[in-house]
Amino acid sequence: xxxxxxxxxxxxxxxxxxxxxxxxxxxxxxxxxFRFHLKWKLNTRIEAIRAAGYPVTCAELxxxxxxxxxxxxAAFTILDALSFYQExxxxxLEGLPLAGQAELPARTEALAAEMKTRIAEYIxxxxxxxxxxxxxxxxxxxxxPVDFTAGFKTRLNHLPNMRRAAMLLNLEALLxxxxxxxxxxxxxxxxxFGFARSLSMEPCSISQLSRRGCHLLLLSTLxxxxxxxxxxxxxxxxxxxxxxDIERTxxxxxxxxxxxxxxxxxxxxxxxxDPDVFEFVPPRPILLLSQAIGLVDMDAVxxxxxxxxxxxxxxxxxxxxxxxTDAIEKKLxxxxxxxxxxxxxxxxxxxxxxxxxxxxxHLRTTRTGLAVQHYRLAxxxxxxxxxxxxxxxxxxx
Numbered sequence: 095x096x097x098x099x100x101x102x103x104x105x106x107x108x109x110x111x112x113x114x115x116x117x118x119x120x121x122x123x124x125x126x127x128f129r130f131h132l133k134w135k136l137n138t139r140i141e142a143i144r145a146a147g148y149p150v151t152c153a154e155l156x157x158x159x160x161x162x163x164x165x166x167x168a169a170f171t172i173l174d175a176l177s178f179y180q181e182x183x184x185x186x187l188e189g190l191p192l193a194g195q196a197e198l199p200a201r202t203e204a205l206a207a208e209m210k211t212r213i214a215e216y217i218x219x220x221x222x223x224x225x226x227x228x229x230x231x232x233x234x235x236x237x238x239p240v241d242f243t244a245g246f247k248t249r250l251n252h253l254p255n256m257r258r259a260a261m262l263l264n265l266e267a268l269l270x271x272x273x274x275x276x277x278x279x280x281x282x283x284x285x286x287f288g289f290a291r292s293l294s295m296e297p298c299s300i301s302q303l304s305r306r307g308c309h310l311l312l313l314s315t316l317x318x319x320x321x322x323x324x325x326x327x328x329x330x331x332x333x334x335x336x337x338x339d340i341e342r343t344x345x346x347x348x349x350x351x352x353x354x355x356x357x358x359x360x361x362x363x364x365x366x367x368d369p370d371v372f373e374f375v376p377p378r379p380i381l382l383l384s385q386a387i388g389l390v391d392m393d394a395v396x397x398x399x400x401x402x403x404x405x406x407x408x409x410x411x412x413x414x415x416x417x418x419t420d421a422i423e424k425k426l427x428x429x430x431x432x433x434x435x436x437x438x439x440x441x442x443x444x445x446x447x448x449x450x451x452x453x454x455x456h457l458r459t460t461r462t463g464l465a466v467q468h469y470r471l472a473x474x475x476x477x478x479x480x481x482x483x484x485x486x487x488x489x490x491x
Contacts, residue, residue: 132391139398140358148351155355156242159297161235168233168292169252175226176255179262180219190216191268192311193261198268201321205272213269220262227259228281231288236295242352245359253304256293260286260308264315271319279319280329284336286312294343297352299446306453309340313460320467330468334487337461346450347408350443354401357439361394393436400426400440404447412451419447462488 140150149158161167187194189212196209205213217224238252267282290308293301316333319325325333384390400422407418423444429436462480465487469477477483480491 129388129391132388132395135395136391136398139395139402143354143398149355150358152245152248152355152359153243155297155352156240158351159237159240159242159295161237161295165235166233168230168236169238171226171230171233172236172259172289172292173238173252175223175230176252176259178220178223178226179255179258180223181258182216182219186212190265192264193258198318201318204322205268210269210272213265217262217266217269223259224262224266227263227289228285230292231263231285236292238292238296240296242297242355245356248298248356250298250301253300256304257307259289260311263289264311267315267319271323274323276323276325276329279323280325280333283312283316283319283333286315287336287340291340294345295348297348297355299349299353299443302346302349302446303449306449309453310456313456316460317463320463325467327468327471330464330471334461334464334468337457337464341454341457344450344454346446347405349446350401350405350408353443354398357397357401358394360439361390361397361435389432390435393433396426396429396433396436397440400436401443404443407447408450412454415447415451419444462491 143150149155182190182194189196189208191198191209191213193216196212199205238250240248240250240252242248263282263286267279267286270276270279270282286308290305290312293305293308296302381390403422403425404419407415407422410418426437426440431437462483465483466477468487469483480488484490
């Protein structure tokens with residue numbers, strides 16, 4: 095075989111090897127460009143959040159959840175109140191409404207003597223806690239001792255007892271109303287709303303849900319008070335103005351800001367996700383692979399875009415929010431199921447917007463009920479239409 099024949103046989107092999115190396119280099123460069131572009135998209139969104147004045151990391155979130163340096167902190171007074179709480183055993187709780195298993199009668203009916211006695215005993219046993227709750231409810235600013243640097247592992251130790259405290263104030267209001275002690279009943283309700291306000295600045299969805307739970311319980315109690323006690327014009331006005339102030343200052347966006355920081359913490363270290371909490375979290379090796387190939391960054395971009403949409407939806411008028419929220423859920427649903435983390439961490443927040451809308455509806459319904467009662471006291475009869483309440487008792491229907 096001469097040299098020309100040998101060269102011709104080596105040439106194809108050499109060419110194939112060169113093509114393979116070239117394709118490999120192209121693939122590496124393309125992948126590097128893809129990862130660089132993903133990082134750029136993610137960092138651009140993160141910097142935009144910071145530029146808007148919002149926290150990004152859990153450490154920044156912890157510093158963001160603050161009150162004025164010279165302000166009195168209601169948290170210390172409320173936590174002291176909770177430390178005085180006297181728990182009843184299960185047998186005693188059976189005859190107690192709200193805190194126990196007993197059901198209240200219809201709102202127009204009197205409490206049974208036995209139930210009334212049981213409520214009075216419960217209030218007496220927790221009198222010291224109630225006094226501290228009233229004091230704490232009057233303090234404007236509140237920052238509970240919560241360390242949000244722990245991310246999703248943040249412990250909200252104060253929340254389990256908040257429900258008990260809310261029930262104490264509600265039961266006290268019911269008892270005062272039953273005795274026609276209207277000033278005291280109104281004071282208990284307003285203290286209940288002030289107590290719920292202590293959670294208003296907490297940047298966490300479960301805290302905001304707890305606050306709204308307190309609101310709904312108080313609104314139900316207020317409905318019963320109006321039916322069982324004769325409130326004066328001044329008391330009706332005071333309650334109506336207080337409810338209007340709650341609606342005016344309601345800001346569910348803080349929960350989204352907090353959940354966004356916690357979510358970003360997950361995307362930074364996805365292998366730290368607890369499979370006991372998140373049902374569809376893949377095994378650790380798959381998470382690490384997803385992080386290496388850029389899938390986690392893609393999920394983070396989707397997550398931030400959805401959160402941005404939701405925060406913008408919160409700023410819309412109430413009647414527009416639900417439609418926009420539905421569109422956001424469809425947008426997320428259109429994303430491939432391969433984006434496990436984006437699907438797992440995002441959906442429930444849309445439901446939080448719907449819960450907020452319903453809470454505002456309850457507040458407005460109650461304000462309208464107070465206006466109807468106010469009109470009835472003045473006119474001696476119920477209004478034929480709600481428009482008769484405007485402008486003396488409501489700004490608008």
